Amino acid sequence: MHIAIIGAGVVGVTTAHALVSRGHRVSVIERLDAAGLETSRGNAGQRSYGYVYPWASPAMIKKALPWLVKPSGPLKMRMPPTPWTLRFLTATWRFANAPGVFQANKRAMLRLGTYSRQCFVDLEENLDLAFDGGHGGLIDLASDDATAEGLKATAGLLSEMGIDHQWLTPEGLAEVEPGLRGDAPLVGALRLPGDGTGDCQRFTQALAAECERLGVTFRYASEVRDIVRERGVVSALQLVPTTAASLSEGETLEVDALVVSAGCQSPGLAEALGVKLPIYPVKGYSLTAPIKDPERAPRSTVIDDRYKVVATRLGDRLRATGFVELDEFDRRIPEARLATIRHAVESRFPGAADLDQAESWTGFRPMTPDGPPIIGQAKLDNLYFNTGHGTFGWTFSAGSAQLIAQLIDGDMPVLDIAPFRPGRFGK
Incomplete structure (x- = not known):
């Protein structure tokens, strides 16, 4: 055909x-x-097969307002919101509050992520594609006890579905990610060793x-x-x-x-x-910077829970991505967004990358309301x-x-x- x-x-x-x-x-x-x-x-560079979840999350709905009013919060929205944005948010609210929908969707997405990992491994074994790819894992940090408890609850579902994971103490983190030398608070982390990275473009x-x-x-x-x-x-x-x-x-x-x-x-x-x-164009931002000290840089993908900024190593570059912004197709890049991303990276991986030489990017993720x-x-x-x-x-x-x-x-x-x-x- x-x-x-x-x-x-x-x-x-x-x-x-x-x-x-x-x-x-x-x-x-x-x-x-x-x-x-x-x-x-310019996306985050993470292939997070075991770290996928629906947009319409009851937990996200509860956090939305505090995130919106906090200057460095990960969720932003044009004010006043447009009719298109309001329709999308209304549908999101409906799905987030529908009994059983979030958990059913999360399981479906985890199954798709697991299958996609298998498909990627097949591609990489059969084709010689240069894209700074790897499967060194993903780490989601917990800066406080409440976040740690939430991650441990997620680990229960991963166990149920047979997805490899481990809980790391700060001492264990130092062995896996020795570049984590910042002064930001840290009580532990959830690690998914099978997740991957790579330059998507x-x-x-x-x-x-x-x-x-x-x-x-x-x-x-x-x-x-x-x-x-x-x-x-x-x-x-x-x-x-x-x-x-x-x-x-x-x-x-x-x-x-x-x-x-x-x-x-x-x-x-x-x-x-x-x-x-x-589908709504959910806006995000990234910085891609040359690594100046490989020993201080992340080895794979690390998510800072305070800012929801993702730092990923792509060969000799560091890709840092953040924000979920509801602003239709506005391609402007406010300096405040980039400053938050830089601060998040420096607070975890100080001196790892030359962020002053970083290339900035903004783009739109095609998001469904559920x-x-x-x-x-x-x-x-x-x-x-x-x-x-x-x-x-x-x-x-x-x-x-x-x-x-x-x-x-x-x-x-x-x-x-x-x-x-x-x-x-x-x-």
């Missing part, structure tokens, strides 16, 4: 590789000039090159003007150039199936096909969605790509995909 994929972020490119590996002819349509230029570009672009070698066609600087439907299926895409240097004229691309993996751009495409995808991604078939027989992964697109990408490929080929998916179904948000 000829399968078109809209979107060349990490989710779209892993999907392309999964499909071309099964013998399909694949075309990827991307409005930007190369793969991995949007959300995949470098991975996406390296895998895109491998896809091209296998015959995938990438139509960069192109966007979909219209989706042609005939007899209940998608039959063609009308493409137009986004820059003068791309297609000189529009192009009609005939297809046998369509996969929408366009991140925050997915809702508009879905609406044209009669499908509601309430939290799980959107994976599956909807409305039309040959229409599939693999999008809405929120903060876990890098983590889930390899697994969700395989699930879509299984669906398209008529195989029974290896996981129950009901929690990810596109139609769960109604009409």
